[in-house]
Amino acid sequence: MDTDKRECILKAAVRAFSRLGFRKTSIDEVAQEAGVGKGTIYLAVSSKDELFLQAVERELAAFLAEGRKLLPVFDDAVELLSGLVASEVADAARRPLVRGLFVGQTLATVPASEAQVDLLVTRARDNLVHALERLRDGAALRDDLEVDVAARLVQDLEIAALVRAERRSDATLTELDWRRPLATLVRGLRRPLVAVPAARPTPRLRGRTA
DSSP, X not given: OOHHHXXXXXXXXXXXXXXXXXXXXXXXXXXXXXXSOHXXXXXXXXXXXHHHHHHHHHHHHHHHHHHHTTTTTOOSHHHHHHHHHHHHHHHHHHOHHHHHHHHTHXXXXXXXXXXXXXHHHHHTTHHHHHHHHHHHHTTSSOTTOOHHHHHHHXXXXXXXXXXXXXXXXXXXGGSOOOHHHHHHHHHOSSOOOOOOOOOOOOOOOOXXXX
């Protein structure tokens, strides 16, 4: 199958799954959306599950491309991370397939896809990893920073915001000001060390000479 036709099918799948959800979306629905025959869909994928996962992967690529636009904008660690997190959370909330990946719906929909879903969630951290590497290499963060661990921690904050918004049906929870929580993360939780002033040398008294 040529690339253009495959791309057309995946775009149609993203629209259909985003609008109707997995259960209500049929292969016929995607074929109609793409303007192709049902048999053509099965030339691109072997099953509805595979089509769904490829649609999620395609939408994740668009999500990451949107976030990459922010990477060159800020040099300050707090501003870069808070701006990126705010953008990613808001964008994920607008993309049902990405939001579903983050909050566990993708794996619940296709339980046999755990390994693939784990890879997609890891890939979703790409922009966070690049941001943290840039800040570390620019001496804005400690040079022994474990970037992958830190990126996973920040992603967990994003997921928590999306899960909370999902449970409460409150979209405003995805529009938080992330500067304060990210500032806390960047600066650490330790009490800053208080520098002890150096002791002044005791002046020596001159004795009288005989």
